[in-house]
Amino acid sequence: MATGYPTDDGALEAPAPERLVWMYTQMYRIREFEERVKSTFTAHPGVIRGHTHLADGAEGSIVGSIAALAPGDQILTSYRCHGYPIALGTDTKAMMAEIYGRSTGLCGGLGGSMHLFDPARGFLGGSGIVAQHLPHAAGAAWAAQIRGAGQAVVCFFGDGASKQGAFHESLNIASLWKLPVVYVMENNHYQASTRSDQEDANAAAGEPLAVKATAYSMVGITVDGTDPVAVHATVAAALARARAGEGPTLVESLVYRLSAHGNLIAPPGVPLHYPEHEAVAIFGNQAEYEAALRGDPVPRFRHRLVTDGVLDALDADALEATVREEIDEAERFALESPLPAPDSGLAYVYA
Amino acid sequence: MAHVIPYIAAIQEAIREEMERDERVLYFGQNMATSPDDPFLKQFGPARVRVTPISETAEIGMATGAAMAGFRPVVELYMAEFLLVAADQVVNEGSRFHFMSKGAVTVPMVLVAGYGFTYGWAGQHTGSIYGMFMGVPGLRVAMPSTPADAKGLMTTAIRDDNPVLFFHHYLLALTEGEVPDGEYAVPFGVADVKRSGSDVTVVATGNTVHSALAAAETLAERGVSAEVIDPRTIAPLDVDTILGSVARTGHLVVVDQATRHASAAAVIAAEVAQKGFSSLQAPISLVTALDSSIAYAEPVESFVLPDEHKIVAAVGETLGLAPLPG
Numbered sequence: 094m095a096t097g098y099p100t101d102d103g104a105l106e107a108p109a110p111e112r113l114v115w116m117y118t119q120m121y122r123i124r125e126f127e128e129r130v131k132s133t134f135t136a137h138p139g140v141i142r143g144h145t146h147l148a149d150g151a152e153g154s155i156v157g158s159i160a161a162l163a164p165g166d167q168i169l170t171s172y173r174c175h176g177y178p179i180a181l182g183t184d185t186k187a188m189m190a191e192i193y194g195r196s197t198g199l200c201g202g203l204g205g206s207m208h209l210f211d212p213a214r215g216f217l218g219g220s221g222i223v224a225q226h227l228p229h230a231a232g233a234a235w236a237a238q239i240r241g242a243g244q245a246v247v248c249f250f251g252d253g254a255s256k257q258g259a260f261h262e263s264l265n266i267a268s269l270w271k272l273p274v275v276y277v278m279e280n281n282h283y284q285a286s287t288r289s290d291q292e293d294a295n296a297a298a299g300e301p302l303a304v305k306a307t308a309y310s311m312v313g314i315t316v317d318g319t320d321p322v323a324v325h326a327t328v329a330a331a332l333a334r335a336r337a338g339e340g341p342t343l344v345e346s347l348v349y350r351l352s353a354h355g356n357l358i359a360p361p362g363v364p365l366h367y368p369e370h371e372a373v374a375i376f377g378n379q380a381e382y383e384a385a386l387r388g389d390p391v392p393r394f395r396h397r398l399v400t401d402g403v404l405d406a407l408d409a410d411a412l413e414a415t416v417r418e419e420i421d422e423a424e425r426f427a428l429e430s431p432l433p434a435p436d437s438g439l440a441y442v443y444a
Numbered sequence: 445m446a447h448v449i450p451y452i453a454a455i456q457e458a459i460r461e462e463m464e465r466d467e468r469v470l471y472f473g474q475n476m477a478t479s480p481d482d483p484f485l486k487q488f489g490p491a492r493v494r495v496t497p498i499s500e501t502a503e504i505g506m507a508t509g510a511a512m513a514g515f516r517p518v519v520e521l522y523m524a525e526f527l528l529v530a531a532d533q534v535v536n537e538g539s540r541f542h543f544m545s546k547g548a549v550t551v552p553m554v555l556v557a558g559y560g561f562t563y564g565w566a567g568q569h570t571g572s573i574y575g576m577f578m579g580v581p582g583l584r585v586a587m588p589s590t591p592a593d594a595k596g597l598m599t600t601a602i603r604d605d606n607p608v609l610f611f612h613h614y615l616l617a618l619t620e621g622e623v624p625d626g627e628y629a630v631p632f633g634v635a636d637v638k639r640s641g642s643d644v645t646v647v648a649t650g651n652t653v654h655s656a657l658a659a660a661e662t663l664a665e666r667g668v669s670a671e672v673i674d675p676r677t678i679a680p681l682d683v684d685t686i687l688g689s690v691a692r693t694g695h696l697v698v699v700d701q702a703t704r705h706a707s708a709a710a711v712i713a714a715e716v717a718q719k720g721f722s723s724l725q726a727p728i729s730l731v732t733a734l735d736s737s738i739a740y741a742e743p744v745e746s747f748v749l750p751d752e753h754k755i756v757a758a759v760g761e762t763l764g765l766a767p768l769p770g
């Protein structure tokens with residue numbers, strides 16, 4: 094489904110078989126990592142504090158997008174930020190240690206789950222305030238435009254974020270200045286416990302959210318975010334336009350998050366856990382949730398690669414086993430790592 | 445008669461009772477009233493109770509507009525930081541209109557915002573940002589520390605004809621306490637003496653009131669009598685009650701979860717330094733957060749925060765006591 098201007102994604106090459114296997118591996122790594130994060134709430138109560146958001150269901154969208162990047166490109170994300178750095182090659186041990194608040198964490202335990210950063214790999218960070226990183230992405234894209242080396246920026250955010258002024262201000266200026274940025278909206282149909290059609294005028298009118306791009310005279314496309322190959326093609330085409338000076342694109346990537354918005358929000362004394370998905374817990378819509386589970390993009394992509402003869406089932410088992418070992422190791426490393434020194438934050442208040 | 449309920453339920457009780465008394469009261473915000481089972485939606489209907497998009501500028505701006513048009517909106521913001529994306533609407537619109545119109549316009553709205561979630565919520569969700577609003581003319585700032593005050597201050601907030609920022613402390617959400625049945629209003633600008641004492645005055649707000657009370661208990665075991673005062677609203681600020689206490693104790697320790705230079709504590713200290721200087725037998729002591737963002741990891745988080753032990757130590761220092769263990 095396309096809105097706004099037509100795209101030229103037909104001109105792009107589909108990923109080679111090894112690349113498809115790489116994509117599946119990354120999707121599986123993200124899923125296993127986050128399953129481990131989730132199980133930590135029960136296996137090791139109290140180890141994860143605050144608020145943690147999982148990307149289960151969005152792995153295809155994340156990996157399809159990241160697969161389209163070129164060296165030197167940069168990304169920015171919301172608080173739902175574990176998947177992207179995994180695909181970019183950030184060490185999962187350092188990531189798990191960050192989520193467990195350890196001194197060996199990616200950010201020394203100062204940031205936590207919502208605020209991962211890995212600028213060396215092009216990840217400029219996860220922001221906890223909805224949509225406020227969209228202007229940062231425009232700024233990073235402006236920097237890329239000034240550098241003139243053909244680099245671009247991809248900005249990931251949720252459907253809910255498109256209700257913020259920062260979304261509209263950023264799209265307008267990005268389009269006006271023809272900034273090399275791709276705005277990837279992961280539309281999981283919910284913002285926390287509110288359904289899209291309860292808060293979005295386009296959704297309520299039965300239109301895709303990608304139509305918002307039309308208001309800013311930029312390309313808006315809706316893609317099946319559970320299909321990493323489709324996402325790759327769409328984001329690669331958008332990046333090609335961005336690098337060619339043709340300006341930004343709004344990609345609406347349709348996904349369904351398979352866990353609740355985040356873990357329980359509770360003051361001290363109440364054990365944290367992952368509640369039921371809002372579709373069930375708030376709206377009593379078991380059927381919707383079960384349909385989403387049946388469409389789980391991770392096993393679906395595996396099945397597709399095996400059916401297409403791209404990946405041998407035994408090889409798939411083997412790569413999955415290797416990933417599980419990696420995540421076991423990440424968990425062990427994080428659990429065994431020390432907590433940071435109490436005064437370790439003070440050195441970082443100012444540069 | 446009274447009943448025992450959690451702090452967060454006391455806030456809801458006041459909103460519900462005011463909505464029953466006054467049909468001009470509206471209640472809206474994100475992620476509330478999304479299902480037909482929502483108790484507010486059921487009782488008051490979809491015209492007065494609404495879920496909004498994630499659009500703080502519009503939410504607070506619409507509250508301002510509806511208030512000018514005769515309603516009394518209550519905006520549920522959840523975390524205090526979220527209103528920062530609408531900072532103009534909070535500090536430079538509705539709060540100015542009564543003045544600029546020479547009294548022709550009033551903006552009776554309440555912004556309900558939780559703060560201080562120093563329980564692993566890290567850099568962007570743990571702020572204690574109330575201090576930055578106490579100097580905005582036209583704004584009122586309430587920050588209850590008990591369920592009873594939460595109910596009473598919310599009732600007053602809804603009845604007040606000015607924009608009110610109602611800051612509730614996230615760590616207190618489930619703390620239970622006695623709350624008066626039925627209509628209950630706590631006036632703005634009237635501090636509450638949470639514990640009487642004669643040796644030192646400890647002023648604290650929100651969750652730090654409880655740290656101060658715990659410290660007072662420890663100090664009592666050591667023969668020190670601490671008076672704990674909770675201003676309850678920092679705009680208006682009841683300086684007189686604090687001055688009266690300092691006149692008797694001669695010593696002042698001010699506790700605040702905010703960073704030192706953004707704290708209400710600094711303003712309270714300045715007021716007492718100017719108006720109560722002759723009562724003071726020792727310098728005023730401030731126990732605030734260190735000037736740092738809040739970290740995710742527990743040891744780094746608690747290191748920068750005020751706590752019972754830091755209050756005990758500050759009182760000891762102010763009174764010139766030998767350092768006490770623990």
Ligand SMILES: Cc1ncc(C[n+]2csc(CCOP(=O)(O)OP(=O)(O)O)c2C)c(N)n1
Pocket residue numbers: 173221222223250251252253254255281283284285354474498500526529
């Ligand atoms: C400005 C602001 N308002 C409210 C919140 C609270 N909040 C955190 S996540 C969230 C839902 C966002 O939904 P969406 O953009 O669809 O992203 P998703 O969580 O579905 O990935 C809300 C309301 C916030 N963090 N920032």
Ligand SMILES: [Mg+2]
Pocket residue numbers: 251252253279280281282283284285
């Ligand atoms: Mg969403």
